[in-house]
Amino acid sequence: xxxxxxxxxxxxxxxxxxxxxxxxxxxxxxxxxxxxxxxxxxxxxxxxxxxxxxxxxxxxxxxxxxxxxxxxxxxxxxxxxxxxxxxxxxxxxxxxxxxxxxxxxxxxxxxxxxxxxxxxxxxxxxxxxxxxxxxxxxxxxxxxxxxxxxxxxxxxxxxxxxxxxxxxxxxxxxxxxxxxxxxxxxxxxxxxxxxxxxxxxxxxxxxxxxxxxxxxxxxxxxxxxxxxxxxxxxxxxxxxxxxxxxxxxxxxxxxxxxxxxxxxxxxxxxxxxxxxxxxxxxxxxxxxxxxxxxxxxxxxxxxxxxxxxxxxxxxxxxxxxxxxxxxxxxxxxxxxxxxxxxxxxxxxxxxxxxxxxxxxxxxxxxxxxxxxxxxxxxxxxxxxxxxxxxxxxxxxxxxxxxx
Numbered sequence: 001x002x003x004x005x006x007x008x009x010x011x012x013x014x015x016x017x018x019x020x021x022x023x024x025x026x027x028x029x030x031x032x033x034x035x036x037x038x039x040x041x042x043x044x045x046x047x048x049x050x051x052x053x054x055x056x057x058x059x060x061x062x063x064x065x066x067x068x069x070x071x072x073x074x075x076x077x078x079x080x081x082x083x084x085x086x087x088x089x090x091x092x093x094x095x096x097x098x099x100x101x102x103x104x105x106x107x108x109x110x111x112x113x114x115x116x117x118x119x120x121x122x123x124x125x126x127x128x129x130x131x132x133x134x135x136x137x138x139x140x141x142x143x144x145x146x147x148x149x150x151x152x153x154x155x156x157x158x159x160x161x162x163x164x165x166x167x168x169x170x171x172x173x174x175x176x177x178x179x180x181x182x183x184x185x186x187x188x189x190x191x192x193x194x195x196x197x198x199x200x201x202x203x204x205x206x207x208x209x210x211x212x213x214x215x216x217x218x219x220x221x222x223x224x225x226x227x228x229x230x231x232x233x234x235x236x237x238x239x240x241x242x243x244x245x246x247x248x249x250x251x252x253x254x255x256x257x258x259x260x261x262x263x264x265x266x267x268x269x270x271x272x273x274x275x276x277x278x279x280x281x282x283x284x285x286x287x288x289x290x291x292x293x294x295x296x297x298x299x300x301x302x303x304x305x306x307x308x309x310x311x312x313x314x315x316x317x318x319x320x321x322x323x324x325x326x327x328x329x330x331x332x333x334x335x336x337x338x339x340x341x342x343x344x345x346x347x348x349x350x351x352x353x354x355x356x357x358x359x360x361x362x363x364x365x366x367x368x369x370x371x372x373x374x375x376x377x378x379x380x381x382x383x384x385x386x387x388x389x390x391x392x393x394x395x396x397x398x399x400x401x402x403x
Contacts, residue, residue, distance in 0.1 A: 001094070002076030003042060005035060006050035006126035011082055013303050014145050017319030017337045017354065018260065018277050020397060021390075023051045023059055025081025028245050028260050029149040030156025031163070031207055031225040034081050035063075040163055041090060048074065050126050054396055058389040073117050078126065080108040084141040084156060092138070100135025103142055107133050145302065146275050146317050147309045149258060154204060154241035157223035161186075161205035171208075184222060188212070203240050233266055245278075247382060256290075256313065260320075262382065274315035277338070279378055281323045288330035290315035300333040301351035309333065319354060321375050321394075338397060339371050354401045368398045 007024035018027055025034040032040065039047070048067040051059045060068045077093050079085060083103070093099050093111045100110035110133055112120065120131050141156075143149055167183040171191035177199070179185055184201030187193065188210040195216045199206050204223025208214070212226050215234040226232065226244045233251030238244075242254055245261030252267055257274045265271055267284035274288055290313050292298060298314035299306045318336040325343030336342065337354030344358055352358065355366040371394070376386040 001042060001045045002048070002074045003038065003045045004048045004050060004073060004076065004078045004126075005038060005081045006078060007052065007081045008130065009052055009127055010130075011144065012052060015082075015143070016303070017317060017335065018146060018275055020338055020354065021058075021277065021320045021393060022062075023049070023055055023081060024143075025049070026062070027082075027143075027149065028243055028258055029084075029143070029153055030243060031160035034083070034085075037160070038079065038085055041085060041087060045077075046074075052127055054393060058387075058393055061387060061389045073121060075112055075114045075117055078110055078112050078117075078120075080142070082143045083108050084152070084159075085109075086140070086159070089138065089140055100133040101138040101140075102135040103138060103140060105137070107131050107135060108138070108140070108142060110135060145300075145307065145309070147273075147300070147311055147314050149275060150241075150256060150273050150314070151311060153243055153256070153258060154223050157207070157225055157241070157243065158204060160225070161207060161223075164205075164207055166205060188228075209246075227261060257315065262384070272315045273313040274317065276316070276318050277320040277322075279321045279375065280318055281378075283324045283326045283328055283343075285327040286324045286330075287328075288316040288334065289332045292332050298333040301335055321371070321378070324348075325359075337401070339366055339375075339394060341366060355398050365401075366398075368395065371398075 005025050012019040012024050048070050050069055056069050093109055097111050097113040101108050123129050125131050141152055164186040166186050169187045170189040171187050173193045174195045176195055177193050177197045179199050181201035185199055185206045187208045190211040191208050193214045197214050198219045200221045206222040207225045209228040211229045214232040217234050218232045218236040220238050221240045223240050224242045227246040229246055230244050230248040236251045237253045239255035241256040243258045244250060245259050247262040248259050249264045249266045252269045254271045257271050260277045262278045263276050263280040265282040269286045271288060272290035298309045298311060300309055314333045316330045316334045319338035321338055322336050322340040328342055329347050331347050331350055334350045336352045339354055340352055340356045342348055342358045357364045357366045379386045
């Protein structure tokens, strides 16, 4: 079976700043990214990817086994990368060519013949143009904004738990660790859980991946996924509907949030209903508000427009390689671009462009060469490298960003 997973530029813009530096299907929600979930459902499929042109090289680097923006696209399943695909939906599409599915009137996937594919590509699809395929409306979860990921994360974690052997407890578990509803807990081999940790599976599944360390006195509540190699600090309080990606270092209080991966939020401070990208560092005592005092719907700035989220709980959205100083305070519905450095005494502005340098109430542009120096050091410390592909992408973002 051929599967082509695609993103759409219009959707990617609405998912900024997290989607500035990765395809939509690479966003994390639940226990997996969208592309990981598709692979889990169809591990033997031949998968191709279609992404924005500025992401082609970095996507090839991250997904060396997949064909990226191929010159000769193939017939088969074409799937929108921002949809929570499941077994039932894929089986519906696999029945025959010419099967198309829509969600709220928008094409989300189809079983395309070679003629369909040619027509789609000739009209600018799939990245720059939405096809005119008339499909039956199908009730399936998808994302349009980053707060959709936050709102659906708990449900996604519940669904994704079927891919794990729930109730299987491996790794090194100290004697006085407390497991509540252990049949709803999965601990992978190589994980280490230390004294006086409480892992609470009563409200939802708890999934702890390989080589994770949970230090003494931490409280972990489901539904939650903690990715490979992450470290949970002593006394941390991590509440439900939270996804922590690979290689994160986490402390303080977190609820209803997503950390894409390789991000540090080690110290005391509150992070709620937020989505953080990769290689972020959150300074000690940093807090965000996720609920307005008047309990009204939160508005968020997206591409220069204020959008009503129709949600009471919306926190912080922060792009890759951004950093906050000690005691930083973020208001409800704040958006911080990539490569920002923030150290202010009062509340931070709710919308901060990429490559912003906000220190002592002065707003200037982060010098690109200094950014690259820091990013290189940050990644080298974790055994990773700041690749030429990343350098080209961030340079493009810096050049196209004005303050």
